[in-house]
Amino acid sequence: MKTYIEHFLTHGYVLLPDLLTTQDCQHFRTLLEEDYKQYAARYANASSTIGTLSDKSTEKVVFNLHNKSMDWFKLFEHPNVIDLLDVALKQGSYNDLEPYYLNNISARCPLNGNQGQQLHIDSGLPGVNYCLKVNVVWLLDDFTASNGATRLVPGSQNWTxxxxxxxxxxxxxxxxxxQGGALIFNANLWHGGGPNVTDSSRWALLLGYARWFIKPSFDFMKNTPEYIYAQMSHNQKQLLGFHLAPPKDEFTRMRRINKVPEEPAPYELPLTPCSAHRK
Structure with a gap:
C-alpha cells in the first residue's frame, strides 16, 4: 500500500486493482438496478438545467445506499481504502488524529448518449494546503474509453x-x-465522467470521505432506518459520522465531536425494500 499512497499524494489519484471478485460486482450491480427501478421515480426535483452536473436525464443514479443494504459496508470500510484515507484525511490535523467520515454515498451509470461531465472539483475550494475530501470510485463494471470512464488531470489538486x-x-x-478495482482521488483534482457511446452497463459506486467538519450531502441522522442502525458496529456508526452531529444546545453537550454515536431520528424509506434478505 505504501507505493499506492505515495502515488496518491504526488499525483492526486491512484487506481487499486482487483479488490472485488466478478461475483461481488454482479451482486452490487443487481442491488443498484433494483434500487434504481424502485426509487428513482420518487426522487426530488434537482432544479437543474440540461447539461449541468445535476442533470440526471441520461444516467441512472442511486443515493444513500447505507439505508438500503448492509452489504455496502464491505466497500465503505474496505481496509485498503481505509489505509489510504488514514493518511490523506488526517494530515495536518491536530497530531494527525482528527476524524474523517463518509459524507457522500451514491452510485452512477451513464446511459448511451450521455455526453460526459464538465471537468469539476468536489471539495468546494481549489488549491487548499491539505486534502479535505477523498473520492473513491468503485468500478462495478469495466471502465472503457467508450462507456464513460473517468477523466482527470493529474496534479490539478494543487491548482488554485x-x-x-x-x-x-x-x-x-x-x-x-x-471491474473490481477502486479509483481513489483527491476531491480537489479536476475530473469528470466521460461520454458513453455504448449500450453496456457502467455502474460505479461513488463514495466521498471528508474531514469531520465538512457538511454531508444528505443528513444520515434523519435518513437511516432503525433496523439498519441496529446492525451497525460502533466503527461503522463512526464511519457515517453519527458521533459528529452538533449538539442541540449548551445543556446537551459542549463539544461538536461526541464520544459515542447518537441514534438517528425515526425514518422509513418511501417504499418497502424489494426483499427481506437485504436487511
Missing part, C-alpha cells in the same frame, strides 16, 4: 482555480480499468 466550463484540458487522461 476552477476548471473552465465546457473545456478539455491538454493534460487530461482517461482512467480505464477492469
Amino acid at each position: 482555480e476552477y476548471p473552465e466550463n465546457g473545456k478539455q484540458h491538454p493534460a487530461e487522461i482517461l482512467i480505464t480499468g477492469k
Whole structure:
C-alpha cells in the first residue's frame, strides 16, 4: 500500500486493482438496478438545467445506499481504502488524529448518449494546503474509453482555480480499468465522467470521505432506518459520522465531536425494500 499512497499524494489519484471478485460486482450491480427501478421515480426535483452536473436525464443514479443494504459496508470500510484515507484525511490535523467520515454515498451509470461531465472539483475550494475530501470510485463494471470512464488531470489538486466550463484540458487522461478495482482521488483534482457511446452497463459506486467538519450531502441522522442502525458496529456508526452531529444546545453537550454515536431520528424509506434478505 505504501507505493499506492505515495502515488496518491504526488499525483492526486491512484487506481487499486482487483479488490472485488466478478461475483461481488454482479451482486452490487443487481442491488443498484433494483434500487434504481424502485426509487428513482420518487426522487426530488434537482432544479437543474440540461447539461449541468445535476442533470440526471441520461444516467441512472442511486443515493444513500447505507439505508438500503448492509452489504455496502464491505466497500465503505474496505481496509485498503481505509489505509489510504488514514493518511490523506488526517494530515495536518491536530497530531494527525482528527476524524474523517463518509459524507457522500451514491452510485452512477451513464446511459448511451450521455455526453460526459464538465471537468469539476468536489471539495468546494481549489488549491487548499491539505486534502479535505477523498473520492473513491468503485468500478462495478469495466471502465472503457467508450462507456464513460473517468477523466482527470493529474496534479490539478494543487491548482488554485476552477476548471473552465465546457473545456478539455491538454493534460487530461482517461482512467480505464477492469471491474473490481477502486479509483481513489483527491476531491480537489479536476475530473469528470466521460461520454458513453455504448449500450453496456457502467455502474460505479461513488463514495466521498471528508474531514469531520465538512457538511454531508444528505443528513444520515434523519435518513437511516432503525433496523439498519441496529446492525451497525460502533466503527461503522463512526464511519457515517453519527458521533459528529452538533449538539442541540449548551445543556446537551459542549463539544461538536461526541464520544459515542447518537441514534438517528425515526425514518422509513418511501417504499418497502424489494426483499427481506437485504436487511
